[in-house]
Amino acid sequence: MNARPLVTGLGVVAPNGLGLEEYWAATLAGRSAIGRITRFDPTDYPSRLAGEISGFDAREHLPSRLLPQTDRMTQLALVGADWSLTDAGIDAAELPDYAAGVITASHSGGFEFGQNELKALWSKGGRYVSAYQSFAWFYAVNSGQISIRHGLRGPSSVVVSDQAGGLDALAQARRQIRKGTSVVVAGAVDASICSWGWVAQLAGGRLATGDDAARAYLPFDEDARGHVPGEGGALLVVEDAEHARARGAQNVYGVLAGHAATMDPRPGSGRAPGIERAVEEALRDAGIGPDEVDVVFADAAAIPELDRAEAEAITKTFGPHGVPVTAPKTMTGRLYSGAAPLDVAAALLSIRDGIIPPTVGSSPNDRYDIDLVIGAPRPAPVRTALVLARGQGGFNSALVVRAADS
Amino acid sequence: MPTTSPFTLDDLRRILREAAGEEEGVDLTGDIIDTDFTALGYESLALLETGGRIEREYDISLDDSALTDVVTPRGLIDIVNAQLAAAQSV
Numbered sequence: 219m220n221a222r223p224l225v226t227g228l229g230v231v232a233p234n235g236l237g238l239e240e241y242w243a244a245t246l247a248g249r250s251a252i253g254r255i256t257r258f259d260p261t262d263y264p265s266r267l268a269g270e271i272s273g274f275d276a277r278e279h280l281p282s283r284l285l286p287q288t289d290r291m292t293q294l295a296l297v298g299a300d301w302s303l304t305d306a307g308i309d310a311a312e313l314p315d316y317a318a319g320v321i322t323a324s325h326s327g328g329f330e331f332g333q334n335e336l337k338a339l340w341s342k343g344g345r346y347v348s349a350y351q352s353f354a355w356f357y358a359v360n361s362g363q364i365s366i367r368h369g370l371r372g373p374s375s376v377v378v379s380d381q382a383g384g385l386d387a388l389a390q391a392r393r394q395i396r397k398g399t400s401v402v403v404a405g406a407v408d409a410s411i412c413s414w415g416w417v418a419q420l421a422g423g424r425l426a427t428g429d430d431a432a433r434a435y436l437p438f439d440e441d442a443r444g445h446v447p448g449e450g451g452a453l454l455v456v457e458d459a460e461h462a463r464a465r466g467a468q469n470v471y472g473v474l475a476g477h478a479a480t481m482d483p484r485p486g487s488g489r490a491p492g493i494e495r496a497v498e499e500a501l502r503d504a505g506i507g508p509d510e511v512d513v514v515f516a517d518a519a520a521i522p523e524l525d526r527a528e529a530e531a532i533t534k535t536f537g538p539h540g541v542p543v544t545a546p547k548t549m550t551g552r553l554y555s556g557a558a559p560l561d562v563a564a565a566l567l568s569i570r571d572g573i574i575p576p577t578v579g580s581s582p583n584d585r586y587d588i589d590l591v592i593g594a595p596r597p598a599p600v601r602t603a604l605v606l607a608r609g610q611g612g613f614n615s616a617l618v619v620r621a622a623d624s
Numbered sequence: 625m626p627t628t629s630p631f632t633l634d635d636l637r638r639i640l641r642e643a644a645g646e647e648e649g650v651d652l653t654g655d656i657i658d659t660d661f662t663a664l665g666y667e668s669l670a671l672l673e674t675g676g677r678i679e680r681e682y683d684i685s686l687d688d689s690a691l692t693d694v695v696t697p698r699g700l701i702d703i704v705n706a707q708l709a710a711a712q713s714v
Contacts, residue, residue: 282645283665286673345680349673 223395224622225471226462227306227455228563229298231407233269233448233550237301241560242567245575246595250549252431252446258413265425267434268411269448269551287350288363289328291409291449295360296367298453299403303368306455307468308401310368318401319372320365321391322453323383324357325554326418329410331355336414364403364453372399380609381517382479384451384558385617389477391456400461405559409449419447422610424521432579435552437518437545438525438590439580445520448547451556452563459622471566475602475620476504482612492614493517493606494531500604500616501535508536511618512598513574513591515561515605518545518552528606529586538587542596546575558607562619565603569621573597631682631704633657636697639677644670657698668692671700678704684711 228238233251235241244251251269260266276285276293284296299320303310310318331348332355338346353359358376365374373394377386384406391404410418419425426434426444435446462470478499480492501508514536517528532543546564547557568574574596582590602620609615637652646652647665656664661671668691675691678684684707694700 281648282641283647285645286643287669345676347676349669349676352669 222459223392227302229302229453289331295407299364302453319374323387323406323555328355329415330412333414379613382609382613382615385615405453406555407451408554437520442520446551448551452559476618491527496614496616504618539589544591643673
C-alpha cells in the first residue's frame with residue numbers, strides 16, 4: 219500500500235481545445251466554446267446550446283479499422299489516450315503483460331451510435347443494424363477499445379456514477395496502483411450531443427434553456443438556471459512513482475493524494491447533502507488540513523440548491539472566502555464523466571504554472587461566501603488542489619491532487 | 625445468362641472496407657483471395673458485419689455458419705455466388 223500514484227501523462231479533448239496545451243491556453247484566456255448546437259438541428263428543443271468539439275476528424279487520428287465500430291465518444295477517448303501515453307513517453311508495447319490497465323468512467327455510453335442503429339432498425343429493418351452495435355454503445359467500450367489498441371491487459375474496468383464517475387475512475391486507478399499495477403490509463407470522455415441523447419438530458423430537468431451563450435451556464439450566479447452540456451474529457455496516465463522514477467518519466471504533474479466518495483441522503487430526510495462529508499474525508503485521506511489546499515475546482519451545477527450545498531460545504535471546511543474556487547467548465551459546458559478528469563488536468567496545470575484559470579460568465583451571488591475566481595486567471599502558487607464532482611442521483615466525489623514533491 | 629461470377633473479389637474488397645475498414649499494414653488490393661481473414665485483420669464480428677451488408681445489398685440470406693466457418697475471401701465469394709445462383713434458378 220506504499221505505492222504513490224503519480225500523474226505522468228495528460229491527454230485532453232475539450233470543446234475549447236483539442237490537445238493539452240491548446241486547451242490550457244484557451245482556458246487561461248477565458249475562451250468559451252459554448253454555442254448553438256450544430257451536430258443536429260436544435261430548433262424545436264427548449265435547450266439549444268452546447269459545448270461542442272469542432273474540427274475533430276477521427277480519420278486523421280485513427281486507423282480505418284476502428285471507425286465503423288466506434289461511437290464519437292470512443293473515437294475521442296482513443297485519441298485522448300494516445301496523446302496521454304505520448305505525453306507520458308510510454309510505449310505500451312514495451313510494458314510487461316498485465317502491468318498496465320485502463321479505467322474509465324462513462325455517463326451514457328455510445329448514444330449517437332445507438333441512435334443511428336435504432337434509426338436503421340425502424341426505418342429499414344433489422345438487417346441494416348450494424349453488428350458493432352453489440353458493443354459500440356456500451357459503458358465499458360472506451361476502456362475496452364483503449365485496452366485493445368495499446369495491449370493494456372492489467373486491471374481494467376468502467377465506473378458509472380454520472381459526473382462523479384470521472385473522479386471515481388481516477389480513485390480506482392489509484393487503488394490499482396497501490397495494489398501493484400505499474401500504469402493505469404484513467405479518466406473519461408463523454409459525447410452524446412445527438413437528438414436522442416438530448417431528450418434524455420432534457421428529461422433530467424437540469425438543462426439551461428434559451429439562446430444566449432454568455433448567460434446560459436452560470437454556477438453560483440443569481441441567475442443560475444441549469445447547465446449547458448458539452449462533450450469531451452481527459453485521459454490521464456496514472457503511474458506508480460517507483461516505475462516512473464525507474465524509467466525516467468519526462469513529466470510528473472502531481473500525485474493523486476486523497477479521495478472520498480459519498481451518497482446523498484434520501485430526499486426529504488432532512489440530513490445534510492453528502493458533498494461536505496466527501497470534502498472532509500478526501501482531505502483526511504490525503505492527510506492534510508484545509509489550510510494546505512490552494513484552490514478548489516467546483517462541481518458547479520448551476521442549480522441554486524446544488525450551488526448552495528456546494529458553497530456551504532466549501533465555506534464550512536475552508537471558512538468564508540477562505541480558498542479560491544473556480545469552474546473552468548463554464549467554458550466547455552458540463553462534460554458528464556469527462557468533466558472531472560478535465561478539471562484534474564487543469565488543476566495539475568495550475569500546479570505546474572502557478573496560475574488558477576477563471577470562471578467565465580458568472581458573477582457570484584452574495585449569499586455564497588466563496589472566493590470565485592472570475593474575469594481573469596489568478597496567479598498564485600498552487601501546491602494542492604481539491605476537485606469536486608457530483609452526479610445526478612446523489613453521487614458525490616472529491617479528489618485531492620498535490621505537487622509530486624509535497 | 626452472364627458468364628462471369630456476379631459477386632467478385634472487388635465487390636468483397638469494397639464491402640469489407642465499408643463494413644470494417646482496412647487493417648494497417650494490410651494491402652487489400654493485393655492478391656488476397658486465398659489469404660485468411662484473420663491475417664487480413666478481420667475477426668468474426670467484422671465478418672458478421674460484412675455478411676450483413678452482402679445480404680442486404682444482394683438480397684440473399686447467408687447461414688450464420690457460412691460466416692463463422694469461412695476462412696478466406698475465396699470461400700466467402702463461393703458461398704455468395706452459390707446463393708445468388710440458387711436465387712436465380714428459383
